[in-house]
Amino acid sequence: MPNGNARSANGPSRQRVPDRRAARQVELHPTVEVATTQRLMDLFRADRERIASAGRRAGSMLRVHEALQARAVTSLAGVVRATGVTPPTAGSAMESLVAMGIARELTGKRRNRAFAYDRYLAILNEGTETP
Numbered sequence: 001m002p003n004g005n006a007r008s009a010n011g012p013s014r015q016r017v018p019d020r021r022a023a024r025q026v027e028l029h030p031t032v033e034v035a036t037t038q039r040l041m042d043l044f045r046a047d048r049e050r051i052a053s054a055g056r057r058a059g060s061m062l063r064v065h066e067a068l069q070a071r072a073v074t075s076l077a078g079v080v081r082a083t084g085v086t087p088p089t090a091g092s093a094m095e096s097l098v099a100m101g102i103a104r105e106l107t108g109k110r111r112n113r114a115f116a117y118d119r120y121l122a123i124l125n126e127g128t129e130t131p
Contacts, residue, residue, distance in 0.1 A: 032127070039123050044069055047102050057096055060085055064093040068103060068117040072124075075114050 051061045067082040079090045097103040106114040
């Protein structure tokens with residue numbers, strides 16, 4: 001309850017008080033997950049800045065980039081569904097991202113192509129290699 005004085009069937013409820021020492025420890029020693037998240041955010045920000053300098057094409061490229069952030073391996077059909085852009089616009093924007101080294105085409109085909117956001121996947125895969 002809002003006032004913290006609610007009673008349960010077993011007696012008065014207790015509110016948990018956060019341990020400030022534990023919070024400081026988390027701030028001083030970020031977990032691997034926090035460090036990975038920060039690296040991903042830095043990657044996304046740096047790539048957005050590069051894309052923003054692309055001129056007129058930047059708007060559609062940024063939308064496709066956002067789709068790649070949500071799904072690091074995707075098809076052009078998936079990009080069209082996720083972004084609402086037309087297939088030719090999705091294809092052109094993706095080709096621009098490939099030319100910039102942000103995305104990579106996986107299939108080598110002219111139709112039903114798949115693309116990957118390699119640097120994103122590389123960060124996610126760190127530490128998962130087998131010895």
